[in-house]
Amino acid sequence: MTIAAKANALWEYANPRKFLATSERVLPFFWITSAALLVVGLTWGFFFTPDDYKQGSTVKIIYLHVPAALMAINCWLMMLATSLVWLVRRHHVSALAARAAAPIGIVMTLIALATGAIWGQPMWGTWWAWDPRLTSFLILFLFYLGYVALWEAIEDPDTAADLTSVLCLVGSVFAILSRYAVNFWNQGLHQGASVMRAGAVTGTDTQEKVSNIYFYPLLLCIVGFVLLFIALVLYRTGTEIRARRINALLARERVNG
Secondary structure, eight states, rough: OHHHHHHHHGGGGSSSSHHHHHHHHHHHHHHHHHHHHHHHHHHHHHHSSSOOOOBBGGGHHHHHHHHHHHHHHHHHHHHHHHHHHHHOOOOOOHHHHHHHHHHHHHHHHHHHHHHHHHHHHHHHSSOOOOOHHHHHHHHHHHHHHHHHHHHHOOSHHHHHHHHHHHHHHHHHHHHHHHHHHHHHSSSSSOOOSSHHHHHHHHHSSOOOOOOOHHHHHHHHHHHHHHHHHHHHHHHHHHHHHHHHHHHHHHHHHHHHH
């Protein structure tokens, strides 16, 4: 199969009926696998890993904080990709997928901010600091809220999709800053990357890295969060498609009736 043929086959999933049929088939796999990985990863991490010699038991917040923070950032990047598809190809499923992902991103960002504050208080002596990464992450959270509010404020769905897509493009700057703020600015309380870094696991660099004792259960939690996110997006996108159909039927009845 040529690249063009593969691309055309991929665009077939922009058809709402095919999307719904496919998501219904794969959703059980994502629900079950994500639940299993999270149960194993969180149980392993919270109950079967030792306390850190510096941070004590607070280090175990890593199993919630890191996956949630990663998903909060990547959720917005997924929304960026689907928003671009909407702006270029005008596929309604892509716009609805972005809308469906936004509340999930809000929850992930809240989890990351809350667990970060709980983790930071004993380590830094404060619940909050205007650190570059923390500040950009807070701004990203506000963009999430603005994105959802903009969808709700505009009645015409296509106009709402256009404006929220533009907002998503602007907010992507802060999603990138949230990921790389520590690299852009040396000052700040937040540590640099110690998990998602090329040499962090292999030991090929000299920077501080996560010990394998904590890394392996953390990896299970990260994969579990990713699969849970996919399951939630598929489920909520299907809900958005059905809601759009119902609204269209109601509008047609009002016109005819």
